[in-house]
Amino acid sequence: MAASSRNQSKSGMLVFDEEAGRKLEALYLTDEAVARRQALRQGLQLSPGECGLYIGSGPGLAPCDIARELGPTGRLAVVEKNATMLTLTERRAARDGLLDRLDLREGDAEALPFPDGVFDFVGSAQVFEYVPDVARAVAEAFRVLRPGARAALLDTDWQTLIWHAEDADLGARVAAAWDGHLAHNHLPRHLKLLLSRTGFRVERVEPFVILNTDEGPNAFSTMLLHIVADYVRGTGQLSPVEVDTWVADIRHQIGRGSYFFSLNYYLFVAHKPD
Numbered sequence: 001m002a003a004s005s006r007n008q009s010k011s012g013m014l015v016f017d018e019e020a021g022r023k024l025e026a027l028y029l030t031d032e033a034v035a036r037r038q039a040l041r042q043g044l045q046l047s048p049g050e051c052g053l054y055i056g057s058g059p060g061l062a063p064c065d066i067a068r069e070l071g072p073t074g075r076l077a078v079v080e081k082n083a084t085m086l087t088l089t090e091r092r093a094a095r096d097g098l099l100d101r102l103d104l105r106e107g108d109a110e111a112l113p114f115p116d117g118v119f120d121f122v123g124s125a126q127v128f129e130y131v132p133d134v135a136r137a138v139a140e141a142f143r144v145l146r147p148g149a150r151a152a153l154l155d156t157d158w159q160t161l162i163w164h165a166e167d168a169d170l171g172a173r174v175a176a177a178w179d180g181h182l183a184h185n186h187l188p189r190h191l192k193l194l195l196s197r198t199g200f201r202v203e204r205v206e207p208f209v210i211l212n213t214d215e216g217p218n219a220f221s222t223m224l225l226h227i228v229a230d231y232v233r234g235t236g237q238l239s240p241v242e243v244d245t246w247v248a249d250i251r252h253q254i255g256r257g258s259y260f261f262s263l264n265y266y267l268f269v270a271h272k273p274d
């Protein structure tokens with residue numbers, strides 16, 4: 001791994017700073033990301049008035065969606081490692097009039113700042129894949145749930161990524177460099193076992209696929225292309241010319257009618273036995 005750049009931590013992981021927050025916000029406002037958040041909420045089966053925990057707020061869209069569904073008597077605690085993301089979440093919640101339903105905390109999924117058995121549900125999307133000690137994070141989620149309560153976790157298998165490019169070798173090198181942006185690039189394969197070993201009863205595992213066969217201005221992969229290209233440039237594993245060549249190759253597929261982006265996420269719905 002090359003020396004870390006502005007958009008990377010020392011370990012190479014993506015840094016969620018103000019600029020990353022803005023890019024993530026644009027990505028998360030796409031129809032595909034809205035549907036992905038909806039899939040998580042459906043997994044959680046929320047009822048008004050419940051008290052839950054959301055781990056890893058990002059720019060705040062997901063916690064605000066959940067808080068809205070919980071209604072005025074519901075409460076959602078939010079634990080987010082990154083202060084900038086927490087500020088973006090606070091701003092969004094204030095704008096949406098939801099701040100009084102939220103308990104925003106800077107903290108780590110590996111050490112949740114709550115007592116045992118207090119929540120009706122725990123939700124998290126694309127966060128455990130960033131957590132180095134993911135078994136500990138799963139155990140923490142289990143600990144803070146009351147008996148009978150449920151968890152819905154959604155994570156990405158980056159090894160399912162298809163982003164069609166003429167130069168497949170170059171595409172594979174970009175994907176390999178991008179893999180450094182998180183701690184576990186194919187966590188879903190291990191999550192069912194991790195959940196069961198921790199004591200969860202896993203009820204269902206479902207794929208959620210994002211598929212773009214056109215690269216419109218508001219398509220999910222259009223936004224992601226900038227994020228991936230910037231990150232990979234920063235790794236120094238490919239030269240800037242190689243990264244630009246890859247982007248041009250992807251874009252070239254649009255004109256040919258052969259644009260193809262596909263990526264699988266997996267939703268795990270489980271509960272803590274009574």
Ligand SMILES: C[S@@+](CC[C@H](N)C(=O)[O-])C[C@H]1O[C@@H](n2cnc3c(N)ncnc32)[C@H](O)[C@@H]1O
Nearest residue numbers: 016056057058080081082085108109125127130
């Ligand atoms: C890819 S974003 C997903 C945001 C949000 N869950 C969503 O889907 O809209 C990952 C988020 O998890 C946060 N995060 C990463 N590691 C974390 C940890 N160990 N504990 C809490 N939050 C973490 C990051 O700061 C970032 O805000």
